[in-house]
Amino acid sequence: DTEVTQTPKHLVMGMTNKKSLKCEQHMGHRAMYWYKQKAKKPPELMFVYSYEKLSINESVPSRFSPECPNSSLLNLHLHALQPEDSALYLCASSAQVEVRGVQFFGPGTRLTVL
């Protein structure tokens, strides 16, 4: 398996809802990432996990809570989001064996916050 998969593809939620995004890879990669992408903008890094530990948090609001249960899975828990959080949420992974390895992106979850 040489792909990063993400579920769900689309998600609509209210500001009081709690939901989770899921990302999975079976390439043996030990670095996983969450990005947020607004329309016509580049991906914006949110979190980096290295060997299942959070290594980078780009000052993301606490209403976004990442979790890495094992080396293949990455979750993003969402709670009390704002309409401006509507965006495409991309997961990516890269091998840990080399510095600055290639990042492979998942197809993303299109999130709409009402």
Place this chain on the structure above:
Amino acid sequence: GENVEQHPSTLSVQEGDSAVIKCTYSDSASNYFPWYKQELGKRPQLIIDIRSNVGEKKDQRIAVTLNKTAKHFSLHITETQPEDSAVYFCAASSGAGSYQLTFGKGTKLSVIP
């Protein structure tokens, strides 16, 4: 931190012509420079990358050049086809021991049949 500038923001070419997209970076410690292609509604896909110990890399119709002294790198697409139409992002790594990529703002390439 790293800053990546990308130009132009939009580019229209006739089918069969060449397209060139340029990026500059600020952090002299950066040593990895990937290019991603993103079609509408799809994921960014790596099309080519280059490391700082190499000046040029080519893959069929796509090539990337790197000038470390001037801190700029460029994407060259020859014999463009309509399916090359997409947004292209350049990126640079941003720090020792970091897996962070800093992206340019993107170039929307339109290939006119």
